[in-house]
Amino acid sequence: MTEAFLFLDPISDLPGFHPYWIPRQGGVDVWGDRDFALRNLAPHHEAVFAAEYPDVTTRHHAEQVHGNRISVITSPSGEPSLTHPDVDGLVTDLPNQLLAIYVADCAAIYLADPVKRAVALLHSGRKGTEGNILGQAVATMKSEYGTDAENLICLVSPCIRPPNYEVDIASLIHEQATALGIKNFHDSRENTAADLTRHYSYRIEKGQTGRMLALLSIQ
Numbered sequence: 268m269t270e271a272f273l274f275l276d277p278i279s280d281l282p283g284f285h286p287y288w289i290p291r292q293g294g295v296d297v298w299g300d301r302d303f304a305l306r307n308l309a310p311h312h313e314a315v316f317a318a319e320y321p322d323v324t325t326r327h328h329a330e331q332v333h334g335n336r337i338s339v340i341t342s343p344s345g346e347p348s349l350t351h352p353d354v355d356g357l358v359t360d361l362p363n364q365l366l367a368i369y370v371a372d373c374a375a376i377y378l379a380d381p382v383k384r385a386v387a388l389l390h391s392g393r394k395g396t397e398g399n400i401l402g403q404a405v406a407t408m409k410s411e412y413g414t415d416a417e418n419l420i421c422l423v424s425p426c427i428r429p430p431n432y433e434v435d436i437a438s439l440i441h442e443q444a445t446a447l448g449i450k451n452f453h454d455s456r457e458n459t460a461a462d463l464t465r466h467y468s469y470r471i472e473k474g475q476t477g478r479m480l481a482l483l484s485i486q
Contacts, residue, residue, distance in 0.1 A: 278377055284483075285485075290425075304477040307477075322486065332353055338351035355390040358407050358411065371468060374391045378404060424457075459479075
């Protein structure tokens with residue numbers, strides 16, 4: 268496990284919870300639009316899925332429209348991969364369902380409830396953060412599973428930060444987490460725009476770049 272994964276430890280240490288982070292992949296041509304980059308990254312991502320999540324039945328992706336809507340996964344799907352339209356967050360308490368979020372400056376927020384054994388994975392860029400997607404996810408987990416915010420573990424992935432961006436997304440997410448009553452909050456404190464050997468940065472690379480991939484499941 269590389270240094271880039273250390274921020275996941277608070278959830279990785281929970282029995283039966285499996286978060287993962289796929290950073291920048293050296294040597295992969297990503298100089299193009301999103302579809303081009305993801306097509307070239309696909310073999311590397313598939314290798315991770317096979318190695319880390321061999322028992323997963325379905326991989327769930329959010330469409331990621333820069334909003335704050337949440338999709339609740341309530342039953343297994345027969346599809347190996349499924350994209351949930353018009354949402355930026357995924358929530359489930361089902362085992363072997365892999366939640367997946369692409370990012371390249373926006374934050375991925377990991378949520379785990381070790382009491383109710385439920386998880387959420389969120390795409391929180393500027394618009395999603397301003398729309399408090401974290402609050403939407405916590406409210407959804409409370410209504411669906413009876414989650415108490417005080418029991419949640421909340422992790423923020425590498426994301427763009429000042430001075431490379433005028434909005435401090437991670438700090439805003441921390442403020443929202445505190446207001447929600449989340450006490451177990453962890454920030455990776457990594458700036459995606461500051462080190463292009465470790466991260467893709469949509470802003471610095473003018474949109475012609477790849478995507479990191481945040482993953483989370485209950486096993």
